[in-house]
Amino acid sequence: MASNSGLAAADAPIAVSVRNLTRRFGEQTVLDAVDLDIHAGEFVALLGRSGCGKSTLLRAVARLDAAASGGGALSVSGQSSVLFQDSRILPWMTVLDNVRLGTPDDMDAGRARRALAGVGLSGKESAWPKVLSGGEQQRVALARALMRNPALILADEPFSALDALTRMRMQSLLLEVHARHRPAVLFVTHDVDEALVLANRIIVLDAGRIHYDRRNPLKLSQGRGSSGFEAMRREILALLGVRVAAAADPITTTH
């Protein structure tokens, strides 16, 4: 898997600043005065139990949810691009036109070709989305996201519908893209291993608040299966209500 070049320096400029963000749906408070800064180049994984508000936070940062403010403040410096679980590419446009979508002029065909080459899809420019595999469709979505030169990539479980092998390839590709372009990333996932492999920093959301916020030095020095990796994995799984007693023991949940 590609390595990622270092942790974002604490003094790197702030790409996203969230202050006192609150979101209620009726009586339910999903986000409760959340504060979060993400620095340029930082790769943040956002974990939490189902329904804890991960997507709500991501949608608020993407400004897809105008009602999410609650008197708080949100600033994002530069462009942001969003990746969803489904690629959201348009079936009636070729791969190249999907990547160019929303970009202004013909010059962008060259850039779109280069973006496609950058995600390993050279030769697929004229293909229709329906002939692409799920992983290839997500590559198109990633190429399209990169066309905006985003300072921030917001990703909501973008690989969760893919088979295990394709998923590992896409994780590797995303790390390469991150090392090349250095956007800030906020990446929602249910998968603790995925978070540990990808992210410089891991956040766990619980009861509307950030419950855990730690740097992840592991991916720089130790891989999957190392003792450091396993220890941090268990610590986060316990926060999510999953207790792993010993390597060979079955997983039990506490709720």
Ligand SMILES: Nc1ncnc2c1ncn2[C@@H]1O[C@H](COP(=O)(O)OP(=O)(O)OP(=O)(O)O)[C@@H](O)[C@H]1O
């Ligand atoms: N538009 C909406 N209207 C009413 N309730 C909503 C709306 N969007 C989200 N919610 C509620 O807010 C809570 C948080 O939802 P959200 O999708 O952010 O959770 P999540 O942590 O991303 O969950 P999952 O991991 O299952 O995808 C849930 O209880 C959900 O039902």
